[in-house]
Amino acid sequence: MHTSAADHTGGLWFEFWPALFFVAFAVMYLDAAGKSNGRFRKWPVYRSLCWCGGVGSVALGAGGFTAGPIHLGFVAHMTEHMLLGMIAPLLIVMAAPITLALRLLPTQWARRVTHFMNLPLIRILVHPVTAAFLNTGGMWLLYTTPLYEVMHGSSMVYFLVHLHFFLSGYLAAASILYVDPVSHRFSFSFRAVVLILSSAAHSILSKIVYFSPPPGVPVEEAQAGAQLMYYGGDVIEVALITIFCFQWYRAVQVRRRGSNGFSRP
Amino acid sequence: MNSARPSPKKVKAQVHASARNLWSGILFGLGLVAFFDEAVFHQLLHWHHFYDKSTTGIGLVSDGLFHAFSCFATIASLFMLADLRRRQALRLKRWWGGVFLGAGGFQLYDGMVQHKWMRLHQIRYEVDLLPYDVIWNVAAALLIILGMVMIARTHKESLQGESRS
Numbered sequence: 200m201h202t203s204a205a206d207h208t209g210g211l212w213f214e215f216w217p218a219l220f221f222v223a224f225a226v227m228y229l230d231a232a233g234k235s236n237g238r239f240r241k242w243p244v245y246r247s248l249c250w251c252g253g254v255g256s257v258a259l260g261a262g263g264f265t266a267g268p269i270h271l272g273f274v275a276h277m278t279e280h281m282l283l284g285m286i287a288p289l290l291i292v293m294a295a296p297i298t299l300a301l302r303l304l305p306t307q308w309a310r311r312v313t314h315f316m317n318l319p320l321i322r323i324l325v326h327p328v329t330a331a332f333l334n335t336g337g338m339w340l341l342y343t344t345p346l347y348e349v350m351h352g353s354s355m356v357y358f359l360v361h362l363h364f365f366l367s368g369y370l371a372a373a374s375i376l377y378v379d380p381v382s383h384r385f386s387f388s389f390r391a392v393v394l395i396l397s398s399a400a401h402s403i404l405s406k407i408v409y410f411s412p413p414p415g416v417p418v419e420e421a422q423a424g425a426q427l428m429y430y431g432g433d434v435i436e437v438a439l440i441t442i443f444c445f446q447w448y449r450a451v452q453v454r455r456r457g458s459n460g461f462s463r464p
Numbered sequence: 465m466n467s468a469r470p471s472p473k474k475v476k477a478q479v480h481a482s483a484r485n486l487w488s489g490i491l492f493g494l495g496l497v498a499f500f501d502e503a504v505f506h507q508l509l510h511w512h513h514f515y516d517k518s519t520t521g522i523g524l525v526s527d528g529l530f531h532a533f534s535c536f537a538t539i540a541s542l543f544m545l546a547d548l549r550r551r552q553a554l555r556l557k558r559w560w561g562g563v564f565l566g567a568g569g570f571q572l573y574d575g576m577v578q579h580k581w582m583r584l585h586q587i588r589y590e591v592d593l594l595p596y597d598v599i600w601n602v603a604a605a606l607l608i609i610l611g612m613v614m615i616a617r618t619h620k621e622s623l624q625g626e627s628r629s
Contacts, residue, residue, distance in 0.1 A: 391536065391540070394536065395529075395532045395533050395536050396529075396532070398532040398535070398536075399525075399528040399529040399531065399532035399533070400528070401528075401532075402527075402528040402531050402532060403524055403525060403527075403528035406514075406515050406524055406527075406528070407524070409514065409515050410515055426514060429514075433535065436532070436535055437535065437539065440535065440536050440539045440540070441539055444539050444540050444542075444543040445543065447540075447543065448543045448546060448547060451547060452550070
């Protein structure tokens with residue numbers, strides 16, 4: 200692995216800016232939640248906690264301890280990947296930032312936001328299948344092509360790959376769990392199938408990484424990283440499924456009010 | 465026998481509840497065995513391997529799908545159970561019948577298809593496999609029979625119950 204001098208200064212930069220930016224992000228959200236409490240029904244505390252946890256995970260994954268594109272080994276990379284691509288997106292989805300923003304924005308701006316979310320391109324992006332492809336497909340590309348090695352030679356590619364981890368992770372989680380408003384909703388069973396298929400693709404990919412490491416990764420590192428990817432992925436998946444099923448459990452109760460029984464499955 | 469015939473809506477609800485009790489049990493049994501397999505044979509005993517070099521491509525896909533599905537099934541089935549309880553439609557004996565059927569069905573699939581046909585992995589390595597395979601698959605068959613007997617009994621009870629109500 201070659202790490203140039205430019206990458207080292209890049210590393211320092213990567214170490215500092217997340218802390219400042221992300222503290223600002225957390226403060227903005229907490230301030231908004233406080234304002235919302237003054238005008239509307241109380242904003243749940245767990246959402247604020249989710250936001251802080253999510254923002255913190257992004258800060259850690261974006262370089263808090265792994266310091267940018269300096270090659271620190273595959274297990275460290277996989278830890279970053281879990282923080283940025285799985286833990287942070289799930290927590291940020293649970294924080295419902297769009298709902299909070301819509302509560303506080305002036306009507307005209309709120310209309311613009313909802314108009315933006317209704318654009319055909321955005322609707323395609325938040326489709327569960329597109330989101331799953333962007334998320335799992337991106338990982339497939341990274342670990343089965345020379346991209347992983349290319350990434351460690353260029354700060355730009357490194358940044359873009361990590362940005363993609365986070366954004367596609369967010370899209371994937373948001374397209375399965377409807378916490379924020381969604382213009383076109385898909386049924387629970389459709390989303391369940393997408394969830395199962397994409398998490399199957401994730402566990403298949405971790406076993407492929409186990410026996411055929413990405414270029415430039417030693418076998419032992421690849422095996423340790425692959426197992427982290429497999430079992431770490433399971434932990435997040437259990438959390439995601441539990442929240443998903445809880446949403447189903449609550450939705451069925453709401454629909455059932457008034458009519459008793461299974462007449463409307 | 466039938467003093468007051470139940471309304472069609474109620475009968476439909478009961479049939480639906482009856483199938484749902486069964487499905488919730490089957491999914492839970494399936495997930496439970498998959499979890500048991502992962503925790504006991506992979507993690508604690510290290511009898512199974514994380515990846516076995518003889519695994520074929522289709523075996524890898526099947527393993528990944530089953531892993532994801534069983535994880536989903538375990539959690540979803542428990543929420544279904546909670547939903548049945550909330551509707552006061554839970555019939556525990558039928559649910560347990562489903563659990564045994566699901567558990568046995570998965571174990572037999574694992575033992576015959578995944579271990580033998582797809583050659584994902586074997587129960588143990590460097591030992592004579594035959595006794596392990598026999599115990600594994602016979603246990604699976606017994607679970608299936610137990611589950612089916614319980615389900616058949618609750619089916620009869622439910623028919624009597626419905627004509628009585």
